[in-house]
Amino acid sequence: MPELPEVETIRRQLAPALDGRTIVDAAILDHRWTRPDPPEPTEEQLRGARIVSVGRVGKYLVWELSDDRHLLMHLRMTGTLLFDPDTEPIHTRVRFDLDDGHRLVYVDPRRFGTGHLVYGAPARDAYLAARLGVEPLTPEFTTHYLRRAAHGRTAPVKAFLLDQRRIAGVGNIYADEALFRAGIHPLRPAGRLTGPQLDRLRDAVEDALQAGIDAKGASIDDFRHVDGARGSFQDLFLIHLRAGEPCVNCGATVRKIVVGGRGTYVCERCQPRPRPRQSLRG
DNA sequence: CGCCCTGTTGGGGA
DNA sequence: ATCCCCAACAGGGC
Numbered sequence: 001m002p003e004l005p006e007v008e009t010i011r012r013q014l015a016p017a018l019d020g021r022t023i024v025d026a027a028i029l030d031h032r033w034t035r036p037d038p039p040e041p042t043e044e045q046l047r048g049a050r051i052v053s054v055g056r057v058g059k060y061l062v063w064e065l066s067d068d069r070h071l072l073m074h075l076r077m078t079g080t081l082l083f084d085p086d087t088e089p090i091h092t093r094v095r096f097d098l099d100d101g102h103r104l105v106y107v108d109p110r111r112f113g114t115g116h117l118v119y120g121a122p123a124r125d126a127y128l129a130a131r132l133g134v135e136p137l138t139p140e141f142t143t144h145y146l147r148r149a150a151h152g153r154t155a156p157v158k159a160f161l162l163d164q165r166r167i168a169g170v171g172n173i174y175a176d177e178a179l180f181r182a183g184i185h186p187l188r189p190a191g192r193l194t195g196p197q198l199d200r201l202r203d204a205v206e207d208a209l210q211a212g213i214d215a216k217g218a219s220i221d222d223f224r225h226v227d228g229a230r231g232s233f234q235d236l237f238l239i240h241l242r243a244g245e246p247c248v249n250c251g252a253t254v255r256k257i258v259v260g261g262r263g264t265y266v267c268e269r270c271q272p273r274p275r276p277r278q279s280l281r282g
Numbered sequence: 283c284g285c286c287c288t289g290t291t292g293g294g295g296a
Numbered sequence: 297a298t299c300c301c302c303a304a305c306a307g308g309g310c
Contacts, residue, residue, distance in 0.1 A: 075291090076291045078305080109306065113291090154297080260299080263289075
């Protein structure tokens, strides 16, 4: 479920409850959660650890633990963290019992989510730096950076946005949203964006992500229900999952295509298809 | 009931 | 650099 705005929302909700607490007991019910070699963390390593802080980098939740240990959690598509659930969810993978009696439960039906334990800030930063580029809601995220990152690339701009090593935290939904707001077709080669398009794209990524963060308060479990009377998110996702509906901007019918193997929603009037590139050899 | 397709992610192999 | 497939599971359409 989580892209940057959702992970950030989870972090904000969790941090006050976790900061300063000690994990008195941990149960790892799913071996897969710790899969790299060696499998870390183990239950023994988590037991007795104090939680210094809970942060976020890209789509990673970064727990700083006592003794300069760092737990890097990625929720992938279906991971969820529940605080004091009434009943034990079916797909519970990890349980954390805190020293104040509260319990945090990690639930993940598809079991894609991962947890890694690394020792020392340098190891943590190296792990993240190898996978993540610029944070899109920081001053580092400039048109200039976008231009340099996109220069010479032939892959579709949507694939470019999804590449976490360039921009950290944009997923399938917000990529569609940003491209729609910027009026750029997802299939346009990233290296062929014009100056004005790069400007618009930078702003659109920022705006779409910030809108997602601001929409907290609505249930994050329901964030995909953009149609119907659900309300809160009706205005948040302008294009995603709206195939067959009229474009909110021009009224043309929103189409669904596939880009990079991912479902992609586009208004081909607001986001005109790129002219097919003439190959040099014909 | 079964089969097929889809999906909020990212890693690895071609 | 780019593209495709896969991990594991649920839900919907037929």
